[in-house]
Amino acid sequence: MDPSRLNWLSAADAARAIRDGAVSSAELVEACLARVREVDGDVQAWAFLDPEHALSQARALDERRKEGASLGPLHGVPVGVKDIIDTSDMPTEDGTVLHAGRTPAEDATIVARLRAAGAVIMGKTVTTELATYHPGKTRNPHNPEHTPGGSSSGSAAAVAARMVPLALGSQTNGSVIRPAAFCGVYGFKPTHGFIPRHGVLRQSRTLDQLGVFARTIEDVALACEQLVGYDERDPDTMPPRARIPFVQITTDGPPLPPLLAFVKTPIWDQTEPETREAFGELVAHLDDRVEEFALPDSTRDALEWHRTIMEADIAASYVVEYEKGRDKLSDSLRAQLERGRRITALEYQTALARIPRLIEGFARLFERYDAILTPAAAGTAPRGLESTGSPMFCTLWTLAGMPALSMPLMQGANGLPLGVQLVGARGNDARLLRTARWLAAQTQAEAPDGV
């Protein structure tokens, strides 16, 4: 195996190669670090990256393998971690100078789970300011003049640029799906409550959902199998039950060809013409395996319910930042927090009360369909770095806490990736990945092109 190309390996392939002794974790991490040196001057995906610390983790894991220790499913595989997720051995600065130098004593639950699975915590990836809208320094690896999307900008870009095979992100509106779509990787946000959030910067208990970035669906499944599961320190995770065999279900494939619901969403008129054209072709190609499905008009209001909940929640979550450091916040976040502070408890609770009804409505849709097929964004990554683009095409699914996957199946005329979003029934996350694998095979695009 060409050592300089090890960074091209998927996480699953890398783990297999390390397990088999074909490569060492140190060699893999070296290749990833070489790639960082090569491209990260342009991409700037990392908020914190100490090459020596990454290598020393890798060497320790190589030692353990030599000692005959039992190896976790990610043994020796480097993973990027969004810089709002606590790590006991690296700073976690949340994309704001207000948290500069913050060094948590304890790993977030998901970081602890990655380490337990044998992963190397490669470094911390760039987030937008406090995981909201104001951009960080990261650029789109396909074209540095375009946004990578946000808020999990660095995680999406690092995976797309093959600096790591896997990275963690979070989504409160469109912060996993959108950067995955713009950067051309798989981005998966499981059902609300599936991945525990203990040790992660809180914006909104109702909306915050963690997710993963990878270059293959198998890697998404592999990561989820390590990350999903009950944590008593996250009250929204589910009570203990058997571990979901994500990899097995995804690999087995669907028992029958799935049926997809093509949902244009109430904001279809805001998609770019090439998005409409590309989805038209995709739907035609899928033939009788997809039907257009019109959502009720009431879902148009969901954007407003989401805004009310999110702005009220971030006003409460960032009350100290606002009261003690508002001059160090971006104008846009400060304005958002000020709007949030004016929302009444009644407006807030009225918006919250919509969610159960929204969920019930979607539950009926999944009696007929395996998944919803819908755009991940209005189009390809917008030009310019002053905005991370609109999360609107993610809002509805985030609000309802449904599992959503961005798939790098299409391309715009500008050569930038054009994401397809597949949304599943709450709790049926593995089935969604299974359906996604089928869809990727239909479009013969399982492996996205490299950057």
Added chain:
Amino acid sequence: MDPSRLNWLSAADAARAIRDGAVSSAELVEACLARVREVDGDVQAWAFLDPEHALSQARALDERRKEGASLGPLHGVPVGVKDIIDTSDMPTEDGTVLHAGRTPAEDATIVARLRAAGAVIMGKTVTTELATYHPGKTRNPHNPEHTPGGSSSGSAAAVAARMVPLALGSQTNGSVIRPAAFCGVYGFKPTHGFIPRHGVLRQSRTLDQLGVFARTIEDVALACEQLVGYDERDPDTMPPRARIPFVQITTDGPPLPPLLAFVKTPIWDQTEPETREAFGELVAHLDDRVEEFALPDSTRDALEWHRTIMEADIAASYVVEYEKGRDKLSDSLRAQLERGRRITALEYQTALARIPRLIEGFARLFERYDAILTPAAAGTAPRGLESTGSPMFCTLWTLAGMPALSMPLMQGANGLPLGVQLVGARGNDARLLRTARWLAAQTQAEAPDGV
């Protein structure tokens, strides 16, 4: 057994007598109905009571016994149900003309559990307006010129006046403890989330807690054993686990003499002189089994946090009543809803965020003490029917969701009951009842005087 005195039986004794064939359920219900005819003209505890319907339930249960059916722990025992708790066979009018004629199709979970245990649903007891502060028609059975307390006014009065041995109530501030104290019965509000609230008028998911009224601690335990337990339709109930053996634990008694924390609360200066004097004597009597414990000053603010949460929540819960029928609400409730509508989501969430810290603080107290000993109210039931008295001495424990029991152990100079409140650690409800039984034995007042 003198049939005209059957209404004096405790629930446990009545159930035993019915099981043994010494009396029939119909005879017991007849005696209770006779008592209603005798005293309810003065007391007015019932919002709905159809003697024939109660008797026909009793006769059907007597038939089942004759057929050799297995008998539930409350077989044949009549229970009063607060008129905010849905019953499929009687109206549920919530103490407001706005809900007049409301006839739910389905029993609340706790009514279904009572029926499964063999109880006769005697009738619906008077609640204050929408279970808030504006009084219903009920009077104190010890003196009709005094309030019975609220909001579970009818349930407390019906049990105190021996019209039923058991009744259901609810507490969002002091609506179980206060009427129990004023009427001189046991009133128990278990840990938040212990008794499912499906089918009960919602004021506040955070604060609403169901409870029971009885004349003995054994009856409290017996009722709890039927009512406590997981219900998937109340998201705050605990995941399934073994049924708690309330009766066994209460009867066994404590392994060692308990140690109580006498808590004057930050509003001790608002107690009446005879309350301070009575507690002084009780504490002296308990000698080394009680220590005075000073709460941190911050708990004084808990009254304000509670008010913010409760007013914001009732503004959301009663939005239809306010928007469509505010002219039919009492002035005081309308004003309260209007205050609630002005609370911001930030104020609301800031108040909610205090609760976990409050709970943590109390958890430490219970490392040393078995229970908190504190007044149930400022004094005996106030004279007059225009107010149900102050719930302030309950607020802190309700906010923290701790189990609380009002015990009829003392009397004021006016001959009215003076309640002692015993508060336990969250989740240790049976232990609290065990401690209460010990305390009752110390004061030799297990059986309160009749009305």
